[in-house]
Amino acid sequence: MSMSPKQKVYQGVLQEIRKFIEVNDLKPGDKLPSERELSDKLGAGRSSIREALRAMELIGIIETRHGGGTFLSKYRPYHTVELLSTFILSQTTKDELLIVKELLEKEAAKLIFQQLDHVKLEQLKTIMNDSSLTMKEQHYSFFKYIVELTDNQFLARIWGLINEYSKSFTGHYSREFYMKLIKLYKTQNYPSIEGLFNEEKTY
Amino acid sequence: MSMSPKQKVYQGVLQEIRKFIEVNDLKPGDKLPSERELSDKLGAGRSSIREALRAMELIGIIETRHGGGTFLSKYRPYHTVELLSTFILSQTTKDELLIVKELLEKEAAKLIFQQLDHVKLEQLKTIMNDSSLTMKEQHYSFFKYIVELTDNQFLARIWGLINEYSKSFTGHYSREFYMKLIKLYKTQNYPSIEGLFNEEKTY
DNA sequence: CGAGTCAAAGTGGTCTGACCACTTAACTAT
DNA sequence: ATAGTTAAGTGGTCAGACCACTTTGACTCG
Numbered sequence: 065m066s067m068s069p070k071q072k073v074y075q076g077v078l079q080e081i082r083k084f085i086e087v088n089d090l091k092p093g094d095k096l097p098s099e100r101e102l103s104d105k106l107g108a109g110r111s112s113i114r115e116a117l118r119a120m121e122l123i124g125i126i127e128t129r130h131g132g133g134t135f136l137s138k139y140r141p142y143h144t145v146e147l148l149s150t151f152i153l154s155q156t157t158k159d160e161l162l163i164v165k166e167l168l169e170k171e172a173a174k175l176i177f178q179q180l181d182h183v184k185l186e187q188l189k190t191i192m193n194d195s196s197l198t199m200k201e202q203h204y205s206f207f208k209y210i211v212e213l214t215d216n217q218f219l220a221r222i223w224g225l226i227n228e229y230s231k232s233f234t235g236h237y238s239r240e241f242y243m244k245l246i247k248l249y250k251t252q253n254y255p256s257i258e259g260l261f262n263e264e265k266t267y
Numbered sequence: 268m269s270m271s272p273k274q275k276v277y278q279g280v281l282q283e284i285r286k287f288i289e290v291n292d293l294k295p296g297d298k299l300p301s302e303r304e305l306s307d308k309l310g311a312g313r314s315s316i317r318e319a320l321r322a323m324e325l326i327g328i329i330e331t332r333h334g335g336g337t338f339l340s341k342y343r344p345y346h347t348v349e350l351l352s353t354f355i356l357s358q359t360t361k362d363e364l365l366i367v368k369e370l371l372e373k374e375a376a377k378l379i380f381q382q383l384d385h386v387k388l389e390q391l392k393t394i395m396n397d398s399s400l401t402m403k404e405q406h407y408s409f410f411k412y413i414v415e416l417t418d419n420q421f422l423a424r425i426w427g428l429i430n431e432y433s434k435s436f437t438g439h440y441s442r443e444f445y446m447k448l449i450k451l452y453k454t455q456n457y458p459s460i461e462g463l464f465n466e467e468k469t470y
Numbered sequence: 471c472g473a474g475t476c477a478a479a480g481t482g483g484t485c486t487g488a489c490c491a492c493t494t495a496a497c498t499a500t
Numbered sequence: 501a502t503a504g505t506t507a508a509g510t511g512g513t514c515a516g517a518c519c520a521c522t523t524t525g526a527c528t529c530g
Contacts, residue, residue, distance in 0.1 A: 123351050125351055130511050333522075485516105497506070
């Protein structure tokens with residue numbers, strides 16, 4: 065008649081640690097009790113404590129320093145994305161990957177539309193006029209700049225991971241494409257951006 | 268003579284398991300070796316094996332059955348991420364996650380445009396007519412179906428992970444939105460999909 | 471012969487205790 | 501006071517022991 069589901073110990077520990085952080089109002093940089101102390105206070109084995117801490121570390125809530133202790137850290141969800149990526153990137157086809165990469169670039173290009181000013185547009189032009197770069201490198205630099213401008217670390221991390229993995233088979237658009245995009249930015253023609261991407265083929 | 272940096276054991280185990288999955292071409296549903304066997308073959312303590320498995324479980328790669336074994340899983344909504352991501356998530360991070368989530372949903376909706384047939388459209392309608400679901404749940408089911416139809420593992424996984432993170436604060440569109448989208452599918456009106464998403468607000 | 475029963479083996483879940491590696495802080499010697 | 505050394509604290513890892521649960525297969529019993 066135990067209505068309580070067979071919850072694992074480490075999940076209970078997770079709850080307790082969370083409560084501890086809230087009660088003591090710990091902020092990033094603050095230190096958590098040691099594993100042994102937690103084990104003692106929470107009445108759980110140290111291995112269970114560690115499983116809970118490991119989960120928190122992977123999610124990016126805490127940071128452990130060997131010999132130092134465990135500390136609250138600034139929240140970075142993309143840690144989990146990285147872990148996930150190591151498993152699925154290798155079993156993902158090139159086509160699937162490139163589809164996601166291109167849609168991220170397209171959406172990033174649209175996200176930054178409103179904040180673009182003269183200086184930033186010039187920066188984009190400069191990249192495309194840098195004859196020391198190959199087309200591939202220009203493409204990378206061009207969109208790296210755009211993705212960073214979105215000020216969305218999460219999006220940037222995913223795009224970066226895909227890039228690292230697909231470095232060998234990733235392509236680029238036609239030279240005119242980039243110039244057209246800059247022109248659309250200049251003329252404040254937001255609706256046409258979508259079409260520009262859709263009509264473009266990668267090389 | 269591996270000059271490899273002080274990498275933790277469980278991280279090496281993760282690599283090995285990943286390789287094992289690749290070499291043996293394991294698919295969702297297949298069974299992984301037991302913890303003791305892995306400990307033996309990889310020359311690592313069982314606790315380290317467990318830390319690696321726990322990490323994989325956290326991101327939904329595997330599923331463990333007490334007394335049964337460890338299995339590769341397809342989609343394994345796991346509550347740990349949700350549990351931990353709710354109380355320390357900054358508004359900035361929440362916003363970033365939602366932006367990426369929504370753009371993935373939009374692009375997924377466009378990717379499946381060509382392959383939609385009567386049966387699939389009916390399925391989408393059925394979801395929206397299921398009055399036993401809340402709007403939030405309808406939204407989730409609606410786009411879960413769409414994302415799966417893209418047949419893009421990578422996209423599906425990322426979307427699934429973001430969902431775990433944002434489950435507590437994610438929203439939905441207006442009821443008319445979903446019906447309008449279905450109508451656009453029916454009338455083969457691809458160009459208007461983009462606009463439909465852009466004009467919509469989340470609740 | 472077939473179906474149901476049940477004991478044994480296998481597997482994940484957890485705890486304990488022991489080392490090791492590294493960091494920090496206190497202490498000493500100069 | 502400063503630098504160097506030492507001891508204590510802490511995370512990292514391993515081994516072994518139980519426990520709880522599932523699966524398997526041999527063994528009944530009909």
